[in-house]
Amino acid sequence: MTTQGGGLHARVLERLGPAITEGQYPAGSVLRTDELAQRYEVSRSVMREAVRVLESMHLVASRRRVGVTVLPAEEWNVYDPQVIRWRLAGADRPRQLRSLTVLRSAVEPVAAGLAARHATSAQCAELTENALGMVAHSRGHRLEGYLRHDIAFHRVVLRASGNEMFARLGDVVAEVLSGRTHHQVMFHDPDPAAVTLHVRLAEAVRERDAGRAEALTREITIGALQELDILDPPPAAPAGS
Amino acid sequence: MTTQGGGLHARVLERLGPAITEGQYPAGSVLRTDELAQRYEVSRSVMREAVRVLESMHLVASRRRVGVTVLPAEEWNVYDPQVIRWRLAGADRPRQLRSLTVLRSAVEPVAAGLAARHATSAQCAELTENALGMVAHSRGHRLEGYLRHDIAFHRVVLRASGNEMFARLGDVVAEVLSGRTHHQVMFHDPDPAAVTLHVRLAEAVRERDAGRAEALTREITIGALQELDILDPPPAAPAGS
DNA sequence: GGGAACAAAAAGTCAGACTTTTATGTCACA
DNA sequence: TGTGACATAAAAGTCTGACTTTTTGTTCCC
Numbered sequence: 001m002t003t004q005g006g007g008l009h010a011r012v013l014e015r016l017g018p019a020i021t022e023g024q025y026p027a028g029s030v031l032r033t034d035e036l037a038q039r040y041e042v043s044r045s046v047m048r049e050a051v052r053v054l055e056s057m058h059l060v061a062s063r064r065r066v067g068v069t070v071l072p073a074e075e076w077n078v079y080d081p082q083v084i085r086w087r088l089a090g091a092d093r094p095r096q097l098r099s100l101t102v103l104r105s106a107v108e109p110v111a112a113g114l115a116a117r118h119a120t121s122a123q124c125a126e127l128t129e130n131a132l133g134m135v136a137h138s139r140g141h142r143l144e145g146y147l148r149h150d151i152a153f154h155r156v157v158l159r160a161s162g163n164e165m166f167a168r169l170g171d172v173v174a175e176v177l178s179g180r181t182h183h184q185v186m187f188h189d190p191d192p193a194a195v196t197l198h199v200r201l202a203e204a205v206r207e208r209d210a211g212r213a214e215a216l217t218r219e220i221t222i223g224a225l226q227e228l229d230i231l232d233p234p235p236a237a238p239a240g241s
Numbered sequence: 242m243t244t245q246g247g248g249l250h251a252r253v254l255e256r257l258g259p260a261i262t263e264g265q266y267p268a269g270s271v272l273r274t275d276e277l278a279q280r281y282e283v284s285r286s287v288m289r290e291a292v293r294v295l296e297s298m299h300l301v302a303s304r305r306r307v308g309v310t311v312l313p314a315e316e317w318n319v320y321d322p323q324v325i326r327w328r329l330a331g332a333d334r335p336r337q338l339r340s341l342t343v344l345r346s347a348v349e350p351v352a353a354g355l356a357a358r359h360a361t362s363a364q365c366a367e368l369t370e371n372a373l374g375m376v377a378h379s380r381g382h383r384l385e386g387y388l389r390h391d392i393a394f395h396r397v398v399l400r401a402s403g404n405e406m407f408a409r410l411g412d413v414v415a416e417v418l419s420g421r422t423h424h425q426v427m428f429h430d431p432d433p434a435a436v437t438l439h440v441r442l443a444e445a446v447r448e449r450d451a452g453r454a455e456a457l458t459r460e461i462t463i464g465a466l467q468e469l470d471i472l473d474p475p476p477a478a479p480a481g482s
Numbered sequence: 483g484g485g486a487a488c489a490a491a492a493a494g495t496c497a498g499a500c501t502t503t504t505a506t507g508t509c510a511c512a
Numbered sequence: 513t514g515t516g517a518c519a520t521a522a523a524a525g526t527c528t529g530a531c532t533t534t535t536t537g538t539t540c541c542c
Contacts (some may be wrong), residue, residue, distance in 0.1 A: 032491095045528090053294060053296075063492090067492065068493090080318060103407070107348065111347070114343075165340050168320065250494090287495070304524080306524070308523065485540105486539105487538105492536100495532070497530090498528095500526080503522105511514105
């Protein structure tokens with residue numbers, strides 16, 4: 001899954017990109033193409049191609065007479081799958097996982113509602129199939145199998161929404177779920193309540209109940225938020241203070 | 242606003258990119274770098290850099306001995322601002338505008354809820370300021386001024402949410418709103434109800450009322466959906482059939 | 483002290499030679 | 513007739529070196 005592109009420029013990118021997102025070159029740092037080419041032992045043309053790609057991701061900006069400047073993180077194309085991958089592999093993985101989970105909590109309920117309207121019967125079948133797969137792997141530390149069905153399930157929902165912007169978030173959700181399983185506290189079996197919610201969601205979509213599909217998905221994503229301690233700070237009942 | 246990058250490769254990109262998103266080269270088409278270099282009258286190195294950027298956007302894939310293949314639209318990085326711009330400028334602008342508006346309707350309410358919790362007082366001030374600006378320009382065909390404040394308003398909401406993924410959608414929302422004003426049926430003055438909603442939203446954020454902020458934003462985005470005739474098909478009251 | 487000419491630094495561009503991969507066609511052999 | 517190995521060629525990939533252009537910073541003169 002590591003996109004080990006054969007191209008020489010791609011190999012450079014896989015080292016230079018993470019170095020930037022990691023903060024190894026802080027915003028404002030100036031790099032020179034020639035020096036980079038020497039450091040990574042490639043020709044200038046190859047390094048130029050790599051820099052062009054970084055530039056298209058808004059990670060750097062190249063200006064004559066000054067060099068290749070690292071841009072502040074607010075400028076980065078944070079929706080670029082490659083950037084997401086680099087950041088998830090790096091030091092601020094937790095922060096990244098949180099912001100992506102919040103994005104999920106906004107997008108998925110709406111996507112599920114649309115899926116209930118637009119899903120084909122084949123997609124409905126995929127949904128129930130994966131939900132049952134989740135049930136089957138929900139006990140006895142069969143986490144890998146559970147994860148596989150969980151990812152597939154959400155991917156189908158997003159695709160079935162019929163909205164291309166939602167559909168393209170399938171990879172992002174996959175990364176989040178995978179990160180949750182592999183790097184988060186998930187010693188014990190998945191929450192049975194979550195499993196049930198998925199089964200009921202598949203049901204709701206099949207029955208074309210958009211409202212219920214949306215509500216159920218909202219419950220699922222709220223669970224995901226709670227796991228990361230992204231909780232609504234209770235309205236601070238003004239008793240003590 | 243056209244990102245007229247001085248680089249020669251950027252100028253090529255501004256012609257070749259739209260040609261692809263336009264469908265001028267259908268998915269599966271094979272281009273050859275040398276031929277493209279001749280056609281656009283640049284050296285191969287420049288064309289190679291352009292192709293590398295297109296490749297990073299997943300618009301094309303380059304393979305030895307076969308050439309540069311145009312990828313199907315499902316593969317494209319549809320969140321890349323440049324791709325969004327190209328598609329909005331092209332033939333399927335309406336479809337693009339719809340899918341982006343649906344995305345808005347999912348993201349903005351949640352963002353507004355978060356903004357109510359995290360907004361600084363400076364951001365609250367910006368919000369009310371822009372809401373009042375909208376009111377001031379809501380009558381007498383002062384559409385440009387209205388649009389300016391509308392864009393600024395939503396940008397502040399997204400930034401104030403504190404979530405970087407939301408914040409980066411500011412440009413997208415700006416494009417959508419701008420497209421709505423310039424290319425959609427908007428002869429007459431903006432809907433007074435929408436203006437009021439913005440004023441009340443600024444109020445809700447200032448008062449830290451997350452629930453109300455979210456609900457108000459939901460009303461705003463529902464209005465945007467209705468303008469594009471993306472309406473809930475009513476549950477087909479089973480009377481006749 | 484301020485403005486204009488100048489010098490240098492770095493990216494940008496180009497052309498050409500060479501390498502590597504790989505799809506395809508050919509030919510012999512079963 | 514089919515199948516495998518091998519040869520061929522086409523296209524991307526890589527490298528190098530020379531040249532151009534832009535931009536910044538300095539210096540020098542008024």
